[in-house]
Amino acid sequence: xxxxxxxxxxxxxxxxxxxxxxxxxxxxxxxxxxxxxxxxxxxxxxxxxxxxxxxxxxxxxxxxxxxxxxxxxxxxxxxxxxxxxxxxxxxxxxxxxxxxxxxxxxxxxxxxxxxxxxxxxxxxxxxxxxxxxxxxxxxxxxxxxxxxxxxxxxxxxxxxxxxxxxxxxxxxxxxxxxxxxxxxxxxxxxxxxxxxxxxxxxxxxxxxxxxxxxxxxxxxxxxxxxxxxxxxxxxxxxxxxxxxxxxxxxxxxxxxxxxxxxxxxxxxxxxxxxxxxxxxxxxxxxxxxxxxxxxxxxxxxxxxxxxxxxxxxxxxxxxxxxxxxxxxxxxx
Amino acid sequence: xxxxxxxxxxxxxxxxxxxxxxxxxxxxxxxxxxxxxxxxxxxxxxxxxxxxxxxxxxxxxxxxxxxxxxxxxxxxxxxxxxxxxxxxxxxxxxxxxxxxxxxxxxxxxxxxxxxxxxxxxxxxxxxxxxxxxxxxxxxxxxxxxxxxxxxxxxxxxxxxxxxxxxxxxxxxxxxxxxxxxxxxxxxxxxxxxxxxxxxxxxxxxxxxxxxxxxxxxxxxxxxxxxxxxxxxxxxxxxxxxxxxxxxxxxxxxxxxxxxxxxxxxxxxxxxxxxxxxxxxxxxxxxxxxxxxxxxxxxxxxxxxxxxxxxxxxxxxxxxxxxxxxxxxxxxx
Numbered sequence: 001x002x003x004x005x006x007x008x009x010x011x012x013x014x015x016x017x018x019x020x021x022x023x024x025x026x027x028x029x030x031x032x033x034x035x036x037x038x039x040x041x042x043x044x045x046x047x048x049x050x051x052x053x054x055x056x057x058x059x060x061x062x063x064x065x066x067x068x069x070x071x072x073x074x075x076x077x078x079x080x081x082x083x084x085x086x087x088x089x090x091x092x093x094x095x096x097x098x099x100x101x102x103x104x105x106x107x108x109x110x111x112x113x114x115x116x117x118x119x120x121x122x123x124x125x126x127x128x129x130x131x132x133x134x135x136x137x138x139x140x141x142x143x144x145x146x147x148x149x150x151x152x153x154x155x156x157x158x159x160x161x162x163x164x165x166x167x168x169x170x171x172x173x174x175x176x177x178x179x180x181x182x183x184x185x186x187x188x189x190x191x192x193x194x195x196x197x198x199x200x201x202x203x204x205x206x207x208x209x210x211x212x213x214x215x216x217x218x219x220x221x222x223x224x225x226x227x228x229x230x231x232x233x234x235x236x237x238x239x240x241x242x243x244x245x246x247x248x249x250x251x252x253x254x255x256x257x258x259x260x261x262x263x264x265x266x267x268x269x270x271x272x273x274x275x276x277x278x279x280x281x282x283x284x285x286x287x288x289x290x291x292x293x294x295x296x297x298x299x300x301x302x303x304x305x306x307x308x309x310x311x312x313x314x315x316x317x318x319x320x321x322x323x324x325x326x327x328x329x330x331x332x
Numbered sequence: 333x334x335x336x337x338x339x340x341x342x343x344x345x346x347x348x349x350x351x352x353x354x355x356x357x358x359x360x361x362x363x364x365x366x367x368x369x370x371x372x373x374x375x376x377x378x379x380x381x382x383x384x385x386x387x388x389x390x391x392x393x394x395x396x397x398x399x400x401x402x403x404x405x406x407x408x409x410x411x412x413x414x415x416x417x418x419x420x421x422x423x424x425x426x427x428x429x430x431x432x433x434x435x436x437x438x439x440x441x442x443x444x445x446x447x448x449x450x451x452x453x454x455x456x457x458x459x460x461x462x463x464x465x466x467x468x469x470x471x472x473x474x475x476x477x478x479x480x481x482x483x484x485x486x487x488x489x490x491x492x493x494x495x496x497x498x499x500x501x502x503x504x505x506x507x508x509x510x511x512x513x514x515x516x517x518x519x520x521x522x523x524x525x526x527x528x529x530x531x532x533x534x535x536x537x538x539x540x541x542x543x544x545x546x547x548x549x550x551x552x553x554x555x556x557x558x559x560x561x562x563x564x565x566x567x568x569x570x571x572x573x574x575x576x577x578x579x580x581x582x583x584x585x586x587x588x589x590x591x592x593x594x595x596x597x598x599x600x601x602x603x604x605x606x607x608x609x610x611x612x613x614x615x616x617x618x619x620x621x622x623x624x625x626x627x628x629x630x631x632x633x634x635x636x637x638x639x640x641x642x643x644x645x646x647x648x649x650x651x652x653x654x655x656x657x658x659x660x661x662x663x664x
Contacts, residue, residue: 201625204605226629235522303559
């Protein structure tokens with residue numbers, strides 16, 4: 001599979017390249033594409049330096065698969081061009097996620113949708129992926145009726161410049177300016193319950209994404225009652241989510257663990273007091289499910305603490321997994 | 333009211349003294365009591381330095397009111413001695429909170445319980461206070477059936493040495509040791525879903541306190557269904573809580589705001605997208621309720637973001653308010 005990465009110099013793009021180094025289906029070097037601004041950036045791949053170039057329509061002609069991680073606007077512009085050139089696009093932006101013609105894929109949950117090889121496949125929102133990795137397997141056995149989530153999300157979800165900003169703000173604390181570059185309020189030693197633009201019903205984009213994308217991936221409608229409060233916390237890499245599910249059937253931690261420990265890509269901690277933390281699991285591809293405990297007020301309800309690296313399973317790794325499914329189909 | 337402060341040199345004790353400077357009911361200088369270790373510490377009060385001395389039984393003889401903020405063990409030892417000496421004890425530890433003979437008081441909610449002037453009055457847990465300030469007024473009008481909370485709690489709740497530790501760990505990041513003094517895992521740029529000792533059903537102490545203390549303050553039994561996931565975040569002062577309530581009656585943000593804006597000590601933000609953050613409100617006595625929005629899946633359910641300074645309304649201010657109620661009664 002001749003492969004291109006659009007947005008190759010970004011945080012997620014670089015993670016994609018690192019993961020591609022281990023992909024046996026990759027044919028030759030990946031083509032590294034960026035905006036004009038980042039063209040010329042050199043990135044090491046399998047021990048050699050490759051140079052990013054500005055994306056153009058010709059780039060997709062000789063490419064079988066393109067991993068996009070360059071924002072919604074860029075994706076809306078270039079994904080149709082790449083697809084028309086015969087390229088399968090795996091897109092990490094939110095541009096296509098709710099398009100009924102574009103599958104929204106988490107390989108462990110609905111990977112079969114990537115096998116039809118359409119032009120564009122959407123990679124879900126980072127928080128959505130880790131939540132759905134824990135909740136969808138429970139849905140299939142116990143019938144999830146409600147899912148209530150509070151996320152505690154890492155700074156790296158806002159890009160590498162935001163990471164540099166929080167590190168600098170924290171060094172300058174308490175004298176850091178309130179001018180707020182990447183965040184609407186001072187972020188050092190603070191928590192912000194607002195991620196993305198304002199949406200309906202007092203929500204924010206991140207919360208709305210979780211709601212709509214979870215239902216789409218789980219093939220459910222509004223009979224799946226979801227609420228989400230999405231917060232940004234001073235963590236560099238790794239999102240955490242406090243999740244409460246209410247099921248149709250009675251559920252216990254033991255029953256839930258028996259289901260979850262069979263899910264590829266999920267690591268469970270059996271002790272209901274035990275958990276992983278964002279900082280500990282950063283750099284790993286898996287989703288970590290801990291503190292699986294009974295809601296003491298309801299035999300159909302369970303609480304969980306779910307942690308994953310937002311740049312890996314939440315973005316680059318899920319996209320590279322999708323690419324692997326496409327590659328596997330093309331080989332058949 | 334001749335007043336003593338036990339634990340005067342701690343984070344909360346010092347806040348109590350600052351607040352006492354403005355209390356007209358205070359008679360003379362407060363007596364500053366500490367452990368032997370901190371005896372001799374000088375603390376400024378109304379412009380003069382007062383010296384802490386090691387607590388002894390004689391200290392309570394000439395005192396009408398004692399504010400305790402010195403941990404559960406110290407409280408269990410000294411509160412009965414102070415009460416036997418005729419002193420009203422307002423205790424900030426968890427030692428007496430579930431004692432049926434000891435009222436558990438948030439003045440705006442159940443302040444009348446402090447008027448009976450028993451020997452000991454308990455100050456609730458920090459998180460409990462700010463949650464109950466928002467939820468109890470709604471309960472009285474709409475009948476709260478369920479309350480599901482995720483807390484994001486500040487480091488200062490673990491004391492001033494913990495604050496110094498996180499500042500140092502953050503400066504040293506990523507080279508900080510994992511030896512973990514005050515927290516079970518590295519805390520810099522991390523989130524820990526574990527506060528206090530392990531309790532039943534996979535819970536931690538902080539979560540169990542919220543459950544039991546909320547029910548006690550709201551005079552409810554287990555028909556009030558509560559779940560809590562309590563997390564520690566890299567914030568110095570100010571706890572945040574993402575709260576979902578489910579009521580008996582239909583509720584809207586407008587109806588809820590109309591109730592909450594009448595509650596003394598509560599500041600509401602009417603815009604459902606708007607909110608306060610921990611860092612912004614640190615140093616203020618009030619409880620800030622923002623992001624009051626409808627649960628899109630239920631007309632009886634509401635989401636809120638509640639923030640307060642854990643050392644003030646969560647500890648010192650609530651205790652000094654209780655002392656004020658006691659003082660007002662004694663004057664009558």
